[in-house]
Amino acid sequence: MPANPAMPANPSMTVPDDECESTVAVIDDDPDIREALRGLLRSVGLRAELFASVQEFLGTVRPDRPGCLILDVRLPGRSGLDLQEQLAQANIRRPVIFISGHADVPMSVRAMKAGAVEFLTKPVRDQDLLDAIQVAITKDRARRDEERTLARLRADFDTLTPRERAVMMLVVAGRLNKQIAAELGLSEATVKVHRGHAMRKMHVQSVAELVRIADKLVSSQARS
Amino acid sequence: MTKPDRRRRFDFPAIAGYAVAVGSVGAALGVSRWLDVHAVTAPVSLFLCAVMFSAWFGGFGPGLLATSLSILAFKYYYAMPLHSLAADVKEIPRILVLALSALFAGLLSAAQRRATGSFRRARDDLAQTVQALERSNQALRAENVERVRAEEALRNAQADLARVARLTTMGELAASIAHEVNQPLMAVVTNADTCLRWLAKDPPDLDETREAAERIVSAGHRAADIIRTIRTLARKSATEVTRFDVNSAISEVLALTSGELRRYDVLLETQLSAGLEPVSGDRGQIQQVILNLTVNAIEAMTAGRHTPRVLRVSSQMAGRNNVLIAVADTGTGLDPTTVDGIFDAFFTTKPDGMGMGLSICRSIVEAHGGRLWASSNSPRGSIFQFTVPAAASEALNARESRNASESLNDSAG
Numbered sequence: 001m002p003a004n005p006a007m008p009a010n011p012s013m014t015v016p017d018d019e020c021e022s023t024v025a026v027i028d029d030d031p032d033i034r035e036a037l038r039g040l041l042r043s044v045g046l047r048a049e050l051f052a053s054v055q056e057f058l059g060t061v062r063p064d065r066p067g068c069l070i071l072d073v074r075l076p077g078r079s080g081l082d083l084q085e086q087l088a089q090a091n092i093r094r095p096v097i098f099i100s101g102h103a104d105v106p107m108s109v110r111a112m113k114a115g116a117v118e119f120l121t122k123p124v125r126d127q128d129l130l131d132a133i134q135v136a137i138t139k140d141r142a143r144r145d146e147e148r149t150l151a152r153l154r155a156d157f158d159t160l161t162p163r164e165r166a167v168m169m170l171v172v173a174g175r176l177n178k179q180i181a182a183e184l185g186l187s188e189a190t191v192k193v194h195r196g197h198a199m200r201k202m203h204v205q206s207v208a209e210l211v212r213i214a215d216k217l218v219s220s221q222a223r224s
Numbered sequence: 225m226t227k228p229d230r231r232r233r234f235d236f237p238a239i240a241g242y243a244v245a246v247g248s249v250g251a252a253l254g255v256s257r258w259l260d261v262h263a264v265t266a267p268v269s270l271f272l273c274a275v276m277f278s279a280w281f282g283g284f285g286p287g288l289l290a291t292s293l294s295i296l297a298f299k300y301y302y303a304m305p306l307h308s309l310a311a312d313v314k315e316i317p318r319i320l321v322l323a324l325s326a327l328f329a330g331l332l333s334a335a336q337r338r339a340t341g342s343f344r345r346a347r348d349d350l351a352q353t354v355q356a357l358e359r360s361n362q363a364l365r366a367e368n369v370e371r372v373r374a375e376e377a378l379r380n381a382q383a384d385l386a387r388v389a390r391l392t393t394m395g396e397l398a399a400s401i402a403h404e405v406n407q408p409l410m411a412v413v414t415n416a417d418t419c420l421r422w423l424a425k426d427p428p429d430l431d432e433t434r435e436a437a438e439r440i441v442s443a444g445h446r447a448a449d450i451i452r453t454i455r456t457l458a459r460k461s462a463t464e465v466t467r468f469d470v471n472s473a474i475s476e477v478l479a480l481t482s483g484e485l486r487r488y489d490v491l492l493e494t495q496l497s498a499g500l501e502p503v504s505g506d507r508g509q510i511q512q513v514i515l516n517l518t519v520n521a522i523e524a525m526t527a528g529r530h531t532p533r534v535l536r537v538s539s540q541m542a543g544r545n546n547v548l549i550a551v552a553d554t555g556t557g558l559d560p561t562t563v564d565g566i567f568d569a570f571f572t573t574k575p576d577g578m579g580m581g582l583s584i585c586r587s588i589v590e591a592h593g594g595r596l597w598a599s600s601n602s603p604r605g606s607i608f609q610f611t612v613p614a615a616a617s618e619a620l621n622a623r624e625s626r627n628a629s630e631s632l633n634d635s636a637g
Contacts, residue, residue: 029486030407032443036414039436043421101403101410101483123410126417 022137023067025094027051027083030072033122037070040126046133054083058090065094066144068117068136070129073100073107084114093143095136099124150220153213156202164201167194171207172214241282245290248274253297260301268322271298275326279333287330295323386584390457390512393519393581400483404450411443453480456508457515467615468507470539470547471496477514478537481522485535488526495538501614503547505592510612513585513596517551517608520581524555530604542611546594550609558598558606566598585610 026037026048038048051057071083084096095117100107108119117139118132160168163184170180177195181188204210252274271294279287300307303315311319394401415436422432453476474496485492503510518535525533534554542548558566565571567586582596589596589610596610 030411032408032411032439032446033414035439036411036418036443039418039432039439040414040421043418043432099410101406122406123413126414126421 021047021066022140023047023049023065024070024133025049025051025057025065025067026070027054027057028070028072028099029053033072040129041133044130057083058086066137066140068095068097068133068140070097070099070133073098073111084111084116088114093140095139097129097132097136099129150216153202153217154220157217159201160198161194164194164198167191168198168202168210168214171195171198172211238282238285241278241286242289244281245274245278245286246293248277249290249293249297252294253301257301268298268302271322272326272329275330276333279330280337283337284330284334287334288327291323291326291330294326295319298322382587386509386512386588389516389581389584393512393515394454394457396519397481397484400487401450401454401480403483404480405447408443408447408450412440412447415439415443449476450479453477453511457511459508463506463509465505466507467502467504468510469502470500470510470549470612473507473511474514474537474539474549477511477518480515481518484519484522488522488533489531490522490525490533490535493534493536495536495540497538497540500539500541500547501616503592503612504615505612506588509588510592513588513610514549514551516581516585520608521551521553521555521606524557524606525553526555528556530554530556541614545614545616546611547614548609548611550607552601552605552607554601554605557604558600563598567596 024037024041024046026034026041028034028037029052031052034050034052038050041048051060069087087094087096096111096115097117098108098111098119099122100119101122111119117136118128120128120132157165166184167180170183175183177188177191180186181191184191186194199205199210202210202213204213249271252270256270275287275290275294278290296309299309299311299315299319303319304312418436419433419440422429422436457480474494478492478494482492484490514537518537521535525535532554536550536552538550538552540548562571567582571583586596589612593613594611596608598606598608601607
């Protein structure tokens with residue numbers, strides 16, 4: 001999803017990602033392959049975290065870490081595909097790149113449906129992998145930006161008084177001030193004051209923007 | 225052949241015997257008349273000779289005829305009154321004596337003839353028996369050659385069968401084995417790409433390049449090890465007895481099956497004792513046994529839904545002279561009603577199994593002078609374990625080891 005166009009290209013929004021450099025988590029039970037991938041990633045300036053098993057990853061992972069995952073499909077303990085579903089359940093949204101010794105079509109279809117960025121077959125072409133990582137990191141960054149925006153919007157929304165919220169929801173539903181006043185049993189002037197406060201607190205200039213924000217908040221709430 | 229001819233001489237028609245009797249008495253008479261004419265007293269014994277000859281030639285009948293003729297001739301020519309068959313009373317004792325002696329001589333002669341005949345017959349029978357014995361001896365010898373050839377054919381067939389079983393097992397593992405070769409290959413390719421990237425930088429980072437190259441070398445060696453194991457198991461060759469370390473043999477087989485373990489989510493536990501004596505035997509064959517037991521264990525665990533799936537492979541000394549290798553699983557376990565037959569040829573519980581695996585395993589282990597047996601694992605599953613005599617103990621018992629290697633050749637595979 002593209003970044004929120006209503007949100008100005010605020011440089012402060014990208015600061016946390018720069019502070020916390022993107023890392024690539026490699027989960028493969030083969031130490032040679034783990035080391036080889038670490039080497040390759042280092043040669044293009046990427047940081048890698050190595051895990052021998054899914055359990056190890058789940059035990060040490062920091063969900064808020066920016067970056068992506070490289071997963072061997074046939075991991076001991078739990079298969080990579082199962083892990084993908086588990087990550088979704090645990091609300092870990094890092095994009096996943098699968099590598100597999102012998103990918104069959106159903107396996108790759110399942111992975112891509114579950115949101116994998118790429119499904120690569122061993123031995124992997126380095127450029128394919130690095131491209132996939134680039135896509136994944138970009139995707140992750142966009143997602144994180146959006147999440148942060150959403151978090152900010154939610155925080156803004158939380159500063160509204162209950163009355164301001166009620167007025168705002170009716171405004172975005174397309175009601176006129178008069179209608180809102182009648183519905184809430186207020187004077188039209190009071191509705192105008194609440195409406196002005198809500199727009200200022202939500203940092204918007206127009207009703208159209210307010211509608212868009214309200215949509216985002218509602219759909220994100222429905223998602224979670 | 226001369227023997228039937230010699231026999232035929234005694235098979236003259238009986239009439240010949242009588243003719244000889246008449247002839248010989250005639251001859252005796254002729255000779256005695258001739259002697260008479262020349263004034264020499266004719267000896268009566270000539271007639272006895274004729275009787276003896278007739279009895280010897282023709283038997284009792286002709287002997288009796290010759291006796292009668294002799295008495296008649298004697299009476300006619302030599303007893304009073306001469307030239308008459310009538311007998312003077314005084315001559316009767318002479319005639320009687322002649323008759324008795326002739327009869328006696330004839331009887332003896334005939335008896336001797338019979339004895340000679342039966343002796344000859346016995347000798348002929350013996351010759352025949354000897355001949356029959358010789359023939360059956362030859363047949364036995366031919367049979368023996370045939371048996372040796374059949375044994376060799378059996379040995380070859382067993383070796384072929386063992387190899388087929390090995391290749392079948394490896395065929396079942398093909399996907400996993402391919403994965404095992406692919407892993408180091410992936411490492412090699414990725415490290416080589418990394419190498420090129422460090423070299424392409426300006427200036428090239430030689431330290432990083434060297435590190436990546438070292439990783440290429442180690443991954444390459446790892447791939448070579450795996451391929452060597454595959455080749456050992458797939459090769460067709462005669463039994464090759466060497467001294468080897470059981471633990472490294474086990475590790476190689478487990479490296480080959482690690483893809484399979486991963487595929488079926490099986491946890492591997494190994495307990496390889498550090499203080500093992502080396503064993504002497506065919507390394508490839510022992511690896512075949514370990515491979516077979518391992519694959520069986522995995523199949524037993526994937527057949528059911530039991531978890532966790534744990535494969536435990538261990539090695540230890542059993543006493544001072546034997547190395548004990550055990551493969552334990554947490555699978556479906558042994559069926560007590562069929563457990564006695566699991567090592568028999570063509571016994572299988574798998575829908576598409578050949579039923580040769582365990583039978584071949586047991587013959588390999590026994591050919592090495594060891595023992596293979598199965599028992600139940602606790603709380604679930606089964607344990608297959610086998611012993612192989614340590615090389616040192618074999619050296620002490622040179623004779624046993626020779627026997628072992630001989631029977632090893634018998635069931636080479």
